[in-house]
Amino acid sequence: MKTTKKIGIFNNKGGVAKTTSIINLAYAFSKNGKRTLVVDCDNQENCFSFFFSDQSGNGILDTEYEGIKHTTWQRYTSIDVATCNNDFDYILFDLPPALSDDVKQIIKHVDTVYVPTMLGEFEIQGLKKVTDEINNQGTKLGGIFVTMYQAKNDKELIEQFREVLQNRLMNSVIPYSTTVRESQKAGLPIEAYFIERNVPPIGSAWKIVNAYNSLADEILREVEA
Numbered sequence: 001m002k003t004t005k006k007i008g009i010f011n012n013k014g015g016v017a018k019t020t021s022i023i024n025l026a027y028a029f030s031k032n033g034k035r036t037l038v039v040d041c042d043n044q045e046n047c048f049s050f051f052f053s054d055q056s057g058n059g060i061l062d063t064e065y066e067g068i069k070h071t072t073w074q075r076y077t078s079i080d081v082a083t084c085n086n087d088f089d090y091i092l093f094d095l096p097p098a099l100s101d102d103v104k105q106i107i108k109h110v111d112t113v114y115v116p117t118m119l120g121e122f123e124i125q126g127l128k129k130v131t132d133e134i135n136n137q138g139t140k141l142g143g144i145f146v147t148m149y150q151a152k153n154d155k156e157l158i159e160q161f162r163e164v165l166q167n168r169l170m171n172s173v174i175p176y177s178t179t180v181r182e183s184q185k186a187g188l189p190i191e192a193y194f195i196e197r198n199v200p201p202i203g204s205a206w207k208i209v210n211a212y213n214s215l216a217d218e219i220l221r222e223v224e225a
Contacts, residue, residue: 004084005223006091007142008110012130013123014097016116017147019047020180021212022094027189028216030067034089041073041106042096048072050187060087065192073106099133108137112223115144116174119157124164131168142222143170145215150176172215177208 009018009025022038029036037060040048051063051070059079060069069088071079084091093110095103107113113134117123127144134141144165146158162169183193191209199205 004088004091005112006093006110007219007223008093008095008107008113008139009116010093010095010103010107010113010130010134011115011117011126012097012099012103012133013117013126016097016118016123017174017180018097018116019050019094020184021116021145021147021174021215022047022092023050024189024191024209024212025216025219026068026092027065027191028213029090029092029220030065031213032216032220034067034220035087036068037084037088037091038068038070039073039076039091039093040070041093041103044096045072047094050184052187065189099129104133104137107134107139110139112140112142114142114170114219116147117144118148119146119154119161124161127165141168142219144168145170145172145174147174148176149173170215170218172211172218174211174215175207177205179205179208 009022011018026036026038038047038051040046048070051068059075060071063070093106095106115127115130117127131141146161146169149158158173177190179190179193183190186193186196188196190212194201194206194209201209
């Protein structure tokens, strides 16, 4: 019997591109033919607002993207589990930057957690608390991936991270890009934003798209192994 795979994206530090990663991973998953449900667990509901739809509805809501639907944690908890197993291959949970009891409950609910992080001394210190909590809840740590990477400033730092984290640090690295803010303002995943504006898939602009596609492939290979 097929079981829907539940993946959390979490760091207890804000501003590390959790929501940006969820949006663009969902888009990449859907391109791979994976029926995906996005669950916004943050009270700010930025992810839920991004996939704007008839927000007065209950339960699971449509988006304009084939293969992607969305909801909030409150709505999700009222959904029949069998419905999710029948309708979705993956459920992506956008967790808030906190270690509250509610967040711990969600971490325990998912199968695997992936942790986005920026590079820095404070960040590497804080990761231990995050990974310890994931372990405490009996949930698998899928990996840690770097976001907002700037090669000019971060080459030495990423090697330090790799030395400390070893195989927990994923191969895919998400570069810094001003396009993130532009695409969010337009209400589009980054690749869809480029396609709408006929940006040719060459050059440095597409690096962030290629990076999120690479991250999606890396996650799918591991989860489906």
